[in-house]
Amino acid sequence: xxxxxxxxxxxxxxxxxxxxxxxxxxxxxxxxxxxxxxxxxxxxxxxxxxxxxxxxxxxxxxxxxxxxxxxxxxxxxxxxxxxxxxxxxxxxxxxxxxxxxxxxxxxxxxxxxxxxxxxxxxxxxxxxxxxxxxxxxxxxxxxxxxxxxxxxxxxxxxxxxxxxxxxxxxxxxxxxxxxxxxxxxxxxxxxxxxxxxxxxxxxxxxxxxxxxxxxxxxxxxxxxxxxxxxxxxxxxxxxxxxxxxxxxxxxxxxxxxxxxxxxxxxxxxxxxxxxxxxxxxxxxxxxxxxxxxxxxxxxxxxxxxxxxxxxxxxxxxxxxxxxxxxxxxxxxxxxxxxxxxxxxxxxxxxxxxxxxxxxxx
Ligand SMILES: [Zn+2]
Ligand SMILES: [Zn+2]
Numbered sequence: 001x002x003x004x005x006x007x008x009x010x011x012x013x014x015x016x017x018x019x020x021x022x023x024x025x026x027x028x029x030x031x032x033x034x035x036x037x038x039x040x041x042x043x044x045x046x047x048x049x050x051x052x053x054x055x056x057x058x059x060x061x062x063x064x065x066x067x068x069x070x071x072x073x074x075x076x077x078x079x080x081x082x083x084x085x086x087x088x089x090x091x092x093x094x095x096x097x098x099x100x101x102x103x104x105x106x107x108x109x110x111x112x113x114x115x116x117x118x119x120x121x122x123x124x125x126x127x128x129x130x131x132x133x134x135x136x137x138x139x140x141x142x143x144x145x146x147x148x149x150x151x152x153x154x155x156x157x158x159x160x161x162x163x164x165x166x167x168x169x170x171x172x173x174x175x176x177x178x179x180x181x182x183x184x185x186x187x188x189x190x191x192x193x194x195x196x197x198x199x200x201x202x203x204x205x206x207x208x209x210x211x212x213x214x215x216x217x218x219x220x221x222x223x224x225x226x227x228x229x230x231x232x233x234x235x236x237x238x239x240x241x242x243x244x245x246x247x248x249x250x251x252x253x254x255x256x257x258x259x260x261x262x263x264x265x266x267x268x269x270x271x272x273x274x275x276x277x278x279x280x281x282x283x284x285x286x287x288x289x290x291x292x293x294x295x296x297x298x299x300x301x302x303x304x305x306x307x308x309x310x311x312x313x314x315x316x317x318x319x320x321x322x323x324x325x326x327x328x329x330x331x332x333x334x335x336x337x338x339x340x341x342x343x344x345x346x347x348x349x350x351x352x353x354x355x356x357x358x359x360x361x
Contacts (some may be wrong), residue, residue, distance in 0.1 A: 004072050010050050011058065026052075032047075033352035051146065116244075118245045119236075119248060120247045121248050122248070124139060126253060132259075132261075136184040136219065138216055144211075149200055154199055154205040171193040172184065222313050222314040230247060266313060270326050274332060274333075277330040299331070307325055
């Protein structure tokens with residue numbers, strides 16, 4: 001157990017120093033002892049941590065008051081634990097380092113910056129009926145998820161990423177040739193700024209593994225081929241706290257033997273005998289939800305349509321449903337018995353006067 005130094009002394013300020021002075025001195029020290037500038041220097045590392053801790057307390061009026069009155073023990077009593085490591089410091093004071101080091105906020109920023117997960121596409125073929133009435137589909141998506149073994153860090157357990165020795169964590173190396181100096185992506189860490197000496201065995205250091213996930217997808221009534229359903233957050237998982245992508249399910253609707261969709265109306269053809277067409281009667285017509293009895297008036301012709309209001313497909317956005325359109329097809333018998341043939345001939349003779357009316361003779 002080391003005895004902690006006085007925070008004011010560490011930062012080199014008076015006890016009544018203003019916030020501005022405290023910040024200014026901390027910046028100076030942080031710059032001097034920043035691990036980027038002192039790779040492998042344990043003493044600098046300690047100074048950097050000490051200064052950061054002092055700054056954290058003195059820049060916070062509440063913590064500073066506790067420290068002024070009760071010292072280090074007061075802070076411990078109040079639950080203050082200090083920093084667990086560099087990452088902790090960088091995430092707390094990123095804005096200050098951002099000023100010092102330009103575009104980067106910390107030595108390991110380039111690797112630990114949050115990365116959003118990619119969106120994924122899934123193609124799903126469903127039946128006509130499922131599209132018309134809605135359903136719940138179970139789909140299995142193969143995607144990359146955070147490695148459960150290292151929780152995305154890519155390190156074997158007990159190991160932390162190390163600052164890349166080639167670029168000192170900058171992710172870029174500068175080569176001078178003559179009057180020019182050219183910055184390129186560091187070949188050792190590929191711009192990550194850090195290297196993992198002992199990668200996680202599960203994900204080989206990538207931080208992600210392939211996994212299959214089964215999802216329940218609610219398909220609303222009224223979807224059609226080309227409809228796109230979005231499942232928020234079910235795409236690939238983000239890295240380092242980044243948001244997950246979305247999953248887009250593209251719907252393709254199979255053809256139906258009986259029904260055909262036109263807009264939100266459902267069309268179907270219902271055959272009736274020529275006798276029923278001529279004499280009238282009724283017929284059972286198929287609908288999306290069962291059958292419906294249709295009254296056939298005398299003399300119904302082929303191609304005649306009946307409209308069943310609201311028996312079609314629900315509007316995906318909005319209220320109500322389309323209609324069902326029933327088209328009558330009058331069928332002509334092909335295999336006649338002798339008796340039927342006689343009857344038809346008689347029927348034909350009986351129709352002679354009508355033919356003349358049409359001027360066919
Ligand atoms: Zn892993
Ligand atoms: Zn490097």
